[in-house]
Amino acid sequence: IEARDRREEWLDCARENRNAAGLDDEIAIVEADAREAALDADCVVTNLPFGVRVDEDLRDLYAAFADRLVEGSVDRAVALTTKPEFLPLEPVERYDIPYGRLDAAIVVYEPWG
């Protein structure tokens, strides 16, 4: 399992959680920009930025991430987001859920499906 984020502070938090769970050997935590990093995985699971604490345009981020998904070797992608309409892919499953006070959705894609 490889876990990715762009910000070192959140990578450090994730490493702390991983180490506390004793999963150091199972999970690599690496710095990567989702707009650029190639994806080669059976399954991608992501909690996408909601537009809070991000300095970039969410539509551009989601579109670039979708491009990496489609051009990568990925069987299945699962995303938690409040903006599923920003992902230019047709989900095979969608579950609308409350996320705190936000309306969110879990969307499932099979880019090669």
Ligand SMILES: C[S@@+](CC[C@H](N)C(=O)[O-])C[C@H]1O[C@@H](n2cnc3c(N)ncnc32)[C@H](O)[C@@H]1O
């Ligand atoms: C909603 S938070 C999810 C945090 C954590 N992964 C989780 O599931 O609890 C979105 C995360 O996306 C990261 N992020 C924002 N833009 C990114 C980008 N271009 N590439 C990689 N990560 C990014 C942020 O640093 C933030 O940690």
